[in-house]
Amino acid sequence: MAVIDLANPTRFLALVNRLLPWLVGATAVLFVLGLYRAIGAPDDYQQGATVKIMFLHVPSAWLGMFGWIVMSVAALGTLVWRHPLADVAGKAAAPLGAAFTFICLITGSLWGRPTWGTYWVWDARLTSMLVLLLLYLGVLALYWTAEDPGRGARAAAILSLVGAVNLPIIKFSVDWWNTLHQPASIFRMGGSTIDPSILTPLFIMAGAFTLLFVTLHLAAMRNEILRRRVRTMQLMQAQALAEAGA
Amino acid sequence: MNLGPHSDFIVAAYAVTVFVVAGLIAWVVLDYAAQRRVLGDLEERGITRRSRRSSEG
Numbered sequence: 001m002a003v004i005d006l007a008n009p010t011r012f013l014a015l016v017n018r019l020l021p022w023l024v025g026a027t028a029v030l031f032v033l034g035l036y037r038a039i040g041a042p043d044d045y046q047q048g049a050t051v052k053i054m055f056l057h058v059p060s061a062w063l064g065m066f067g068w069i070v071m072s073v074a075a076l077g078t079l080v081w082r083h084p085l086a087d088v089a090g091k092a093a094a095p096l097g098a099a100f101t102f103i104c105l106i107t108g109s110l111w112g113r114p115t116w117g118t119y120w121v122w123d124a125r126l127t128s129m130l131v132l133l134l135l136y137l138g139v140l141a142l143y144w145t146a147e148d149p150g151r152g153a154r155a156a157a158i159l160s161l162v163g164a165v166n167l168p169i170i171k172f173s174v175d176w177w178n179t180l181h182q183p184a185s186i187f188r189m190g191g192s193t194i195d196p197s198i199l200t201p202l203f204i205m206a207g208a209f210t211l212l213f214v215t216l217h218l219a220a221m222r223n224e225i226l227r228r229r230v231r232t233m234q235l236m237q238a239q240a241l242a243e244a245g246a
Numbered sequence: 247m248n249l250g251p252h253s254d255f256i257v258a259a260y261a262v263t264v265f266v267v268a269g270l271i272a273w274v275v276l277d278y279a280a281q282r283r284v285l286g287d288l289e290e291r292g293i294t295r296r297s298r299r300s301s302e303g
Contacts, residue, residue, distance in 0.1 A: 039247060049250040053259045060263070095273070099266050107259040114252040212267065219274045226281035232295060233288045240293075 007084055009225045016218045023215040030208035037201035044198070053111040055202055058186070059209035060103040064132060065167055066213065067097020071139065072164040075157035085221070087153040088228075090160060091143050092220035096213055098136035105129060116180055124173035125181035128166060135163040149231075 034055070044051035070093040077086025108126070109119045120126065139156045146152025174183045185193045192199055249256050 043250070048252065049248070049256060050252050052249070052256050056259055056263045096270065099270050103263050103266050106262050110255045110259045110262075114255050216270055216274055219278065223274065223277045223281055226278070226285060229295060230281060230284045230288065233285070233293045236295075237288065237291070237293050 009084060009088075012085060013222055013225060016222050020215065020219060020222075023211060023218070027208060027211040027215050030204060030211055034201060034204035034208045037204055041198050041201045042195075047115055050111055050114050051198060053107050054198070055205045057104060057107040057111055058202060059206040060100045060107065061129070062206060063209055063213050064097055064101030064104050064129070065170060066210070067093050067100060068132065068135070068160070068163060068167060070217070071097065071160040075160035078153055078157040079161075085225075087157070088221050088224045089217075090157060091153070092217055092224050094136060094139045094143065094156070096216055096220065098133060098140060100209075100213070101129065101133045101136060105133060121180050123179040123181055124177040125170065125179050128170045128173050131166055132163075132170060135159070135166065139163075 038052060038055040041052065041055075043049050071090045074086045074090030074093065077083035078090060105126075108129075112121075113119050139159055142152050142156040142159060146155065173179060174181055186199070186202075194202070
């Protein structure tokens with residue numbers, strides 16, 4: 001099957017139906033392994049056991065941003081190439097990205113209280129992450145409230161592209177401004193500052209969360225394709241009834 | 247496993263994550279079942295998509 005064939009929703013559905021059981025299995029295996037390693041990871045010399053919150057907080061932060069990248073690429077597909085699956089991909093990614101951003105904010109807040117002494121500060125990293133969640137809610141509102149799905153999709157695509165400006169702000173906020181949030185400690189010049197005994201379970205958990213995102217995204221795309229088929233068939237039924245009555 | 251003096255924060259973080267992820271999984275699974283059910287009902291009433299009719303014809 002060529003990549004271009006995936007533009008056909010029927011072929012895409014067939015591929016998703018074949019892939020999903022494997023993805024579900026791989027996600028479960030990686031989560032079991034990741035949680036086993038996370039539980040066995042040593043306490044941090046400063047933060048103690050609260051470092052275990054990092055195994056949830058960091059992957060969900062990455063996926064919150066990853067979800068918006070998926071939506072931005074999908075937005076290009078919707079507005080420029082009018083790819084039949086682009087809007088489906090964008091719409092399916094929005095609730096997932098919002099959920100992971102929400103997890104990031106809540107777990108970060110629960111980590112901040114014992115570490116910083118406060119649940120929340122209006123510093124650049126935390127605020128830009130909150131803005132990301134609000135942008136997600138805006139996109140969802142556009143999808144859910146538009147009477148014409150096509151217009152809603154175009155408006156959501158434009159907001160997705162505009163909102164992408166927030167991604168580098170989130171990433172570099174800890175470098176550009178003086179923040180309570182720590183600077184980059186995983187992907188940085190000179191290598192990670194985290195000990196491998198904690199870094200390895202973090203990467204396994206990040207892999208597990210990423211597979212979970214991909215699995216849920218493909219499943220949600222399948223649902224959205226089916227929803228559009230239902231809508232088309234309901235319109236055909238209404239049209240047939242109207243013609244019969246005329 | 248000793249989670250130390252801040253165990254409540256750690257347990258709460260994991261509980262919130264499990265709750266949200268379980269909600270996402272439930273949403274995807276229930277939505278799939280709902281769409282399949284409606285599609286099945288429509289097809290039982292003899293309504294099929296044009297593309298399907300042309301591919302079968």
